Amino acid sequence: MLDRVPSWGAALLAGVIFPLGLAPFDVWPVIPLSAGLLYTALNRTQRPGGTGFAYGVGFFGAGVSWVYVSIHVYGNTPVWLAVGLTTVFCGGLALLFAAQGTAFARLASRHPAWRAVQFASLWVLFEWLRSWLLTGFPWLYAGYGALDSPLAGWIPVVGVYGASWFLVAIGCLVANALSQPRDTGRWVGTAALVGPLVIAGLLLQRTEWTIPAGEAITVAVVQPNVPLKEKWDPRFRKQIVSDFGARSTTLAQDHDLIVWPESALPGYRDRLLDVIEPVDQQLALLGSSLITGIATRDTTGRYNSITALGAGSGTYHKQKLVPFGEYVPLERWLRGVIAFFDLPMSQFVAGKTSQRPLLAGNLPVTPFICYEIVYPDFVQRYARDAALLVTISNDTWFGQSAGPWQHFQMARYRAVELGRDLIRGTNDGVSALITSKGVVTSTASQFTETVISGSVQPRSGNTPFAATGSLPIWVFALITLVLGRDRA
Secondary structure, eight states, X not given: OGGGSOHHHHHHHHHHHGGGGSTTTOOTTHHHHHHHHHHHHHHTOSOHHHHHHHHHHHHHHHHSTTHHHHHHTTTOOOHXXXXXXXXHHHHHHHHHHHHHHHHHHHHOOSSHHHHHHXXXXXXXXXXXXXXXXXXXXXXXXXXXXGGGSTTGGGHXXXXXXXXXXXXXXHHHHHHHHHHSTTOHHHHHHHHHHHHHHHHHHXXXXXXXXXXXXXXXXXXXXXXXXXXXXXXXXXXXXXXXXXXXXXXXXXXXXXOSEEEOOTTOSSSBGGGOXXXXXXXXXXXXXXXXXXXXXXXXXETTEXXXXXXXXXXXXXXXXXXXOOBTTTBOTTHHHHXXXXXXXXXXXXXXXXXXXXXXXXXXXXXXXXXXXGGGGGOHHHHHHHHTTOSEEEEEEOGGGGTTSSHHHHHHHHHHHHHHHHTOOEEEEESSSOOEEEOTTSOEXXXXXXXXXXXXXXXXXXXXXXXXXXXXXXXXXXXXXXXXXXXXXXXX
C-alpha cells in the first residue's frame, strides 16, 4: 500500500509518528517503525534530499512544537510571529535530515544488510552532529525509546547513541525483510540478529554496574509552582523569599537534603543575603544540606547558578546556556526588537569548564541546570566521581506540551547511563527521585505546589558508558559506514 504513496508523503508521515515512541506516549516500537519507513522511502526515491527534508519537517514539527508555547505564551510574541519563528526553527533542523538522506543515497551499499547498517550509522552520526552544531539541540534521540523497552539493559553499556543505533537498525532490518516477504533467509537473518540483542538486553538489566556507597539519605524536593509572571514581579518577591526560608528550615528537621528548583529565588544572591545567611546557619546547626538554583554575579559576569547551603558547600555556574532564554545571540541587533528577545534573566554568561561537584555533607553531588542534562557526554564527563546526580529546571516554559515529559525522560536516562540515583527538582513539574535503574520512586503532579520526599542511595563505581562515553559508538558508526561502501 505504501508503494502508492509518494516517497516524501511516506517520509512526512514517518516523521510525524516518531515522537509517539518517546515520553509522554512511550510507544517505543514506533521508533524502529518510523526509521524503517524513512529507510524504505529513501530506497525508492530519486530525491533523497527532499524525502529526508519531508521526514524532518514531520519529525521536528510534531516533536518540538512546544517551542511555540515558549515563544508565544511566555515570550509575549504575537501568534503570527511565534508561528513563523517556530516554522523557521523546525524547518532549519529538518535540513539535517535532508543532508542525511542525501548522504545515504551517495554512500549506501547495494547489499540490503549493509544498507541497513549504514543507515543506522548515519542516523547516529547526525544525532551527534545535532549535539553541537550551532550550540547543539540534542533532543528527540531515537535511543530514548529504549528506556522502558527490552533493550534497557544496554543503556549503561552503550549510552543513548548506541541504543539509537540498535533501534534504527532493527527498523531497517525488518523493512528489508518486508520488502521481500517470501525470502525466508531475510527473516531468519533478521531474527538471528535481533533475537540475541533483545535477550542480552533483558539479561543486562540484572547487572549491577555500580555499588552503594554508605547509607541512603533522606531528600525533600520542593516544587513551588510559582507562575513566571509572578516570579519576577516585585509585588510577589517578599512572599516567595519568605516561603523559601520557612519551608527550608522546617524540612531540615527531618531531611538530610532539601532541593529547590532553578531560579528558586527571584534575584541575585548578593541581594538576598538577608534571607540566605539565616537559612545557611540554621541548616548547618541541624546537619542538613540545601541545594537551590539562584542567579549570581561577580566582576566576570552574571550566571545561572546552583549553590549548596547548610551542611553543604559549593556553587556551580551553568555552562550550557539556552539561546534567547539565557543569552541573546547578536544581542546588539536583537535586544529590544520583540519581547521574546528581552526576557528576564537573559544576560547570563557560561560558567568555566573546570568546576567541581557540590558537597551535600561529605557526599559529592554533580549538579546540572535545566538543558544541561540532555547532553549525554557533557553529563558523563562531569559525573564520573559523583555519589549522586541532581538536576534542577524551570519547565514552565514548555506549558502543557510534551516538552516537560521529554525532558524528564532524558533525565531518567542519564541516571541509567551512569548508574547513579538522580534528584530532579522543577518549578512546576516533573519533579522526582529516580534510582540508578531509572525507576521513579517519588514524583509530583505537574502544576501543583507540593513537596516530595523519599530517599536516594549514594553510589560508587562506573558503568561502561561512564568510563568511555559515546566515543566507541561514534567510531563504530563511522567504520561501518565506510566499510559498507564497497559491499555489493
